[in-house]
Amino acid sequence: MATCKYTWNAIKAGDWVLKLGFVGDGFVASTSSGGLFGYSLQNVSSPVVNIHSAHESSINDMKVVNDNVIATCSTDGIKIWDTRTGGCQASLGNGKSNFLSLASLGDSLAGGTELLGADAEVHVWDMRNTSQVVKSFVDSHHDDVTALEFHPSLNNYLMSGSTDGCVNIYDLSKPDEDDALHQVINFGSVHSCHFITESRISVLTHDETLLFHDLNDTNYEDLVGPKSDDRGDLREQWANNEYVVDINPSGFAAYGANSSEKLFIVPFSPKKEKFKDSKIVSLPGAHGEEVVRDVIVKSNTTQCLTCGEDSKVRLWELPETLKHYSIGTASSPVSVINKPKEKSKTKKHHKKTHKSKSRRFNPY
Template sequence: MSAVLLKGWKPVEGDNWTLKFEHFPESNTFAVSNSNGSIYGYSLNDLSTVPLYELKHESSVNGMMRVDSTTLVSCATDGVKVWDLRSGAKPTASFTNCKLSAFLLVAYNPHSHLVAGGTEKVSVDAEVHLWDIRKPGSDTFKSFIDSHNDDVTYLNYHPTQSQYLMSGSTDGYVNVYDLTQEDEEEALHQVINYASVHLCKFITENKISILSHVESLRFDNLFTSNYEDGEKPEPRDLGDVRDLWNRCEYVVDIYPGTGTGSGSGYIAFGANSVHSLTVVPFDPTSETIVMDQAVVFPNAHNEEVVRDVLVIPGTNTVLSCGEDASINLWEMPNKLPQMGKIAINDVKQLELAGSEDKDMEEPNDTKKEKRKHKSKHKHKEKKKSSRKDVKYKPY
């Protein structure tokens, strides 16, 4: 099956990229971030190419995430900024660390109201910091400054258990933090040593997907108190997915679904050599894709890399953006099928450090991995990109 291109336009000109989408279904609008530091908003109602608003960082927008129907959080070399989309171009709050590091990723948890930001490597470590978005100008809620020794490339909150935050890095580690723990080492609930991390996501209540920068894909289980010592499940490693999936030269992203019943899971991947983008339905519960229902987007962004794909939930409308600086609006032949999703009607609220209510325990061998993990961090060095205004390029 093939999608049909309905419209395409370039929000930025010159040697710039369009990077990431955030959807606001309440107003039927979306935001798109760009490598020139701008964030533009557009309406899906009239499909006008005139932006509804423009927000501005000093350099490439490295990360961006919706907070609520009128609020957005983003990050760049000038820190983490919170924007009220109704009130103009000035941020309502700004956060950074004492090193004034470039922030590469942000994540937001609507249940705890905590925004997390991950930095590039400065000196020997990269850092993860958390702030309460309801308290602009307040001190950092929590910081993890010793858990990664290279750029933080991904952050993801557990969708139902608000005490868990996951980070991935080019140092090859994926860390799951228990935010109820005060001490950083004790907060390392789970450590996974894999490869330089492009993406790491909670795809179900107890499953994690990890995509590396060399396009290898692995599925792990989140540690729970059900795992006795020595009985933790083995990961499922698919290896290099370019050898498994037709027309796959790089993976754009893995989208497990919204979990609200209005969005389907899918995986998007591209092939520069044939100017192709493919979207396939993804069932996170069974860790499978439905290749016979794949949709091909021909000449998606020509020979350039596709940076993000947004399937508008409940529709057959798709947005794509990429390194040709274009936004493309597509129509698929059909809606994506409803696949397995995370139920979010029973969300476990975050309990602050010091709470006595702990219903999740780590296996005994996790502490050994923590010690090994921490020791390696203290001695491992890598070269860092000389360009500080652009996020680490995974393709």
């Protein structure tokens, strides 16, 4: 069982706290009113970030770029912040789109939009020169882009997930959108998608179903179908599970139950694609009857942070250090994956509607 060591309140009463990230010796959190705040984990009363109006409305996503820089997005586009000064370094966007999702790796930043007209868009910038978009994919999704992630070691791959039921993998080395669309996985409305190993992907839907799937390579001669493992509805596999916060490729999953005011962390081996149910950690009381929005664990420590719709961030001490997994750092593209390009044709129907009180791709 974990122990709650400290609780911080959001800038404004009633704000939902949506995303968390570690910066320096502390953390930063985003809110439903467009604010950013954070504190030191060493001196819990010492502010790290305090920006009341970072965006005009709810911050839909936030990514830590490095110890001093974060990126955020909302209805007024994407902004890059220096956490040391609280200043905005750059504002990105096309002036018309509500950005819902972000991904960051090295100097690259990607943003995904809400559906506008017939399509939702994915754009990529080089943060060393944000005056121009490096890549744009405007025809590949037909509903909100809710998740984005760069491959951590094969830096020509970018993955996007959408409420249209598709996970797309783009090869950023290709000149146009049709050629760049390397792979499409059809499964269900995407809550999150991650590269859990160099050649495997996890997809978690808004209906709490989980899929593990191969990342295709470019060897089109061997017509071998990609391997996938549909784990079904995770609410049926873990007791007291009403919703899944996320499957974190660093080595854990988090899930909760509003009705019983419970939150749990279960260790996860991405290489074996196995959850250690015998080692499930309970976080008693969690965020009461409110939805937990994010859970992060500081690697090689017992420190864990959670946030939720009760306007709070909580610092927990876990009973033991979780094993940390990492794919590696970005490198030049190499062919290490051994499955051919293949696009699924059929979407998977959702098993049931989400049981928690909000659909999590709409943060307000």
